Amino acid sequence: MLSTILINAVTLGLLVAPSAINLGPTAVNLGTAGNFAILSKSGISTVPQSAITGAIGVSPIASNAFTGFSLTLDASGTFATSRQVTGEVMAASFSAPTPSKLTTAVSDMQTAFTDATGRVNPGFINLASGAIGGLILKPGLYKWSGAVTISSAGVTISGTSADHFIFQIASTFSLSAGARITLSGGVLASNIVWVVSGAVTAGPGSHIEGVILGQTAVTLETGTTMNGRILAQTFVALQEATVVG
Secondary structure (H helix, E strand, O other): OHHHHHHHHHHHOOOOOHHHOOOOOOOOOOHHHHHEEEEEOOEEEEEOOOEEEOEEEEOOOOHHHEEOOOOEEOOOOOOEEEOOEEEEEEEOOOOOOHHHHHHHHHHHHHHHHHHHHHOOOOOEEOHHHHEOOOOEEOOEEEEEOOOEEEOOOOEEEEOOOOOOEEEEEOOOEEEOOOOEEEEEOOOOHHHEEEEEOOOEEEOOOOEEEEEEEEOOOEEEOOOOEEEEEEEEOOEEEEEOOEEEO
16 A cells, blocks of 8 residues: 555655755855855955965955965956966956956845845754854754854764755854864755854864855964855955865
């Protein structure tokens, strides 16, 4: 009898593979900000050699807000290149249409921040009082009224490629030296959003997965690696860090 029911269910298309079920909140739309590995309103600095895969941009400020990159302006005047960046380096002082593109991207970044911080009815509130090292996190909307720290034990984010995670952090977000964010079950870094109102600091040798929507400064200390994007409303500082956007 059970086998007959299952056969009929498959025939009628009533059974759906678990990977097709979208768990957690709906996605945060990054708009054109999602075209950047790093986007900042106040500047991006690097202590060579950092390595960035993807475009980086600053706006509404000029190209002198990039420090440590040794930029070479392209003949078009619309972007620059750097040995530390596999992708275009863009600033509001470059030729059109770059300024308008950056203005739109920054606006989209701020809209995404407002969206992510405004999500309601979290499934998890002040989990582990913010000390989430050693935990396994499932899909959902998480909210902390204070700081969040990840100890050297790291944290595992578990789900499927269809699942989404939003981590609302009202204060600072920090990773201890050597701490790693690990993905399990096919989770995509692009489906993870750390929306942080305070400063973000990744300790030496740590690893981050996901998109950082930061209202203030983001610092990746020596040897930090990241699979995702940094979209910051103030300053981004890289200390021999690797970012793959």
